[in-house]
Amino acid sequence: MQRPATTPLSDTAQATGITVTNLTKTFNTDSGLVTAVDNVSLHVPEGSFFTIVGPSGCGKTTILRMLAGLETPTSGTINVSTGSDKPVTNSMVFQGDSLFPWMNVWDNAAYGLKMRNAAKATIREQVGHYLNKTGLTKFAKAYPHQLSGGMRQRVSIARAFANDPDVFYMDEPFSALDEQNKTILQEELLRTWEESRKTVVFITHSVDEAVILGDEVMIMTARPGRVKKVIEVPFERPRSVLELRRQPEYGEIVYDIWASLKDEVVGAAL
Template identity: 70%
Template sequence: MQNQDLDSASGSKIRVKGLTKQFTSKGGTFVAVDDVSLDIPAGRFFMIVGPSGCGKTTLLRMLAGLETRTSGSIEITRGDTGRPVNSMIFQGDSIFPWMTVWDNAAYGLRMRGVPKADIKETVGHYLDRTGLSKFAGSYPHQLSGGMRQRVSIARAFANDPEILLMDEPFSALDEQNKTLLQQELLRIWDETKKTVLFITHSVDEAVTMGDQIMVMTAQPGRAKVLIDVPFERPRHVLELRARPEYGELVYQIWDSLREEVQRAQRVEE
């Protein structure tokens, strides 16, 4: 992965060119991601949707540095070099079960050697913003699934990364908790304007949250179409979904995605 200074001519926070990932096993070579290129400005809330097995998570893991690429390039324009490049929120529970809510949220800051007074202020702020202040001394096993994901969100924002990577963080939640967490995430993002890459299977979620949506093809995963989301911010989740133009955009994206979902199903049969 290549880092650039802020005066980079590209003007991008993330620039991906021809990114490809192949896995080799006894059965042969499997292409998970094929020739994907992206250009994402700073502060963009970027959504990726696609059928199961299209390489969405593999793409995100390459951006996080958790997976090596077969070919292509990833360039990230750094801002404050004292901050981490990225934090990742996973689909399942990723908080430490032996730590309290407070200690989980403070973990990244402590690892970076941030002064205790700054940790107290920052963690306190994000626990308050995620509705977890009363549970600061609780352990993960004492929390619901939705509350554990709130801890993940608080920890990620408290660590103050330049880029936030989210891999279907709300997929295991019921609709009520999902809607509440979508609204909370939008509210916190409105304050910070971090660059976000968010993977989802849900077209509704992509339109609700994103500034831009990339639809990926069935395996091997390629960029099929890039769609701008025209809705103003700040957004209220339920009010937005009641607008007729919201339904029209959801239909447009689903129409682009339908063929890929059907192709993915045929491969699985």
């Protein structure tokens, strides 16, 4: 099911989740001002898994960095609300594993909690739980250089979930993995997320991955990045990656998204 590319602010202003209104980002380059993101409006309901696809250079990561507070918008507004008076917290998972090479798996996974001065009992419970969920318990004393790429990315995911944020921002975390490891990590991410149902904004180049993981898929235009359309993913949860791929409806929605995206990818390459 497709909904309008932009959601009217009047419908979402009081809603919990992430509300973005008329977001624009320009960069000053040697060739002059470049607009990376142009007048983007969207709403991510609290507790949903929202995926974004688009051609290279369309501003996907720029949007994510603005949502996470790592970049300042040129114009427009971002409102993140959980319906509580407490400050909203977030964790970001990058394309690379971004682990500290001098720390073992346990200490890497515990880093965010330690920075927040969490109680030792909380750290033991949270880190132990998510290392178990990601199959890393027996590697707790190992160092990043002793792990495969897939295992290092598991540590990054365990660290993000152990920190118990309100919102997760994920920037193509599985892009460097082979197809087998990617499928395994997608399954593990879905299983881990199902437990907490925290809000997730997930960037990917893969239409397949966007459909497998997402409740909604936002398709972006070639630069300057705008919202072309938002497509609702109709599949129930919990999901199995392999079982989902067997469904005829899965192939249809992947085809529809790719058909909408193809012109943008071709345009970006010209």
